Amino acid sequence: MANEDTVRRCTEASARIRREILKMTYETGNAGAHIGGSLSMVELLACLYLGCIRYDPQNPCWESRDRVILSKGHAAMALYATLAEVGAIETEELITFKKDSSRLGGHPSLNGLPGIEFASGSLGQGLSLGVGTCLGLRRKGNAESRVYVFLGDGECDEGSVWEAAASAAHFHLNNLVAIVDVNGIQYDGDTNEILNLNPFENKWRDFGWKTVSIDGHDIGSILEAYNYVGERPLAILAHTIKGRGVSFMENNWKYHNASLTKKLYEQALEELEVAK
């Protein structure tokens, strides 16, 4: 059982991260942002950074840190807001998201932002980066650090994900954790209609992974899943709701990438307040 204080801190942080995501999206104006898949993984990121990983925002290159790779790079807003939560960046910087010359690009890029291990955005590549990172850590005798890779369920359409999954099991990378944000919706609609990967959990298991299916918004379950250490690479299949927290966005594929009018922005903020 996760301790109560951690659960409370993660819950409160999640609420703030959601608000920041809404604000960032609104501030992009007509450009819009990947809001649906950012809102779905808020608790997953909050719990990782606040309740789990070895990470020092003052020393982002600390050798013994855990490595975090956002393979579903389009959820960058959720990551930026989480990094602000842990003090890696200032909260004020968040509204520069997607603005000219901002460090906070539409997808994470290597431009001096602490805590970003790799650029991402081209889907299907992050798990391979995780495999190589784990192999490197093993070579260095670093048995402390774990490597967490966030993937989208739509992203798992990419064949390279499964190349990486096979190799992770082959090389016995038990310090590798894949967290799949199973929100069930990709750009064009339901994942099961676009490319049905079911039985999804079996696939990971058959590729040699230990799997855990959880409610990806339940702080206690998430923290418990992160604490699991075994002999095999770990796939946490986090069942989430795309657009979580805002009624008109929830499970609505139109909010995969969208902009917000002032009215909708205020309505969304109000819904978050009520939920508190």
Add this chain to the structure above:
Amino acid sequence: MIEYTKRNIRKWSLLGPSGAHGIAALELAERNPNVLMLTADLCFFSGLERFKVAYPDRLYNFGIAEQNMIGAAAGLAKEGFIPFANTYASFCTSRCADQVRVNMSYMKLPIKLIGLTAGYAAGILGATHMSVEDIAFMRALPNITIISPADCTEIIKAMLAASETDEPTYIRLTGPQNTPIVYSEDYDFQIGKAVTIQEGEDVCIIATGSMVSHAIQAAKLMENKGVSCTVLNMHTIKPLDMQAIMKASEKHRLLVTAEEHSVIGGLYGAVAEVLCKERQHKPVIPFGISDVFVHSGSYSYQMKESGLTAERIADKVIKHMNKGEI
């Protein structure tokens, strides 16, 4: 410690480009504990059998999964290692173009990519295994050094040199087994600096990879007919030795490029891009693969079909000179 003796150079030539790759891998393993070898089910083919026995924990075989190999190489590079990742040239460039673009080009992770059997060395297996566009692919990507060694000795030198820089690097291996020897003794190899093999006055052949030895023969044939030739080994395609090209244009009446690669986007393209900026420059005749897939067949058949022989180069250049256009 590697020794550039005549005996060794002959041995490397017999082994061919993959064998030389394997020799360099053994040397690198001794020189630098951070060097690792990665392959995609081509351990044996890439000449790494001895490496596998000597350094089993420094060889990673990713199976027939090239995209994953490049991603994993990026992870290893990020953690401070120097991964040399090999597979057929077409598979480690065009097949993995996006992984190469994001990891090597954009993120500048110092992966050393080895393209085996570039050009026609595996052409007998069909168009899928030919690689005559890889330079064009790689040259369009920022931050990647591209080396195209002229013979087995230069393959070894290129790999050793690549291990000593932080640059993402692509080394394309051309030529058949029993690789013609361009360098029969030790010489100075520097990335980005063309080597003048011989100096002449009328024509300068700028050649790369396997075509350097053909260029030397072509120069001899032309000299018999009274045309004096410079032969330049442009082993580094990027960064290109622009000074050497400008100087060649100033000193000669005609320039020739020779590459076992498409005439689009390769050495010819690179040389033309340099010269076009100049108010005055000499004409450049390209020898490379015209914009087609050549029918599969033996190495020599395909080279002949593509006009990549010393005789063809000499004939065409002499005809050009005789027309009085130059």
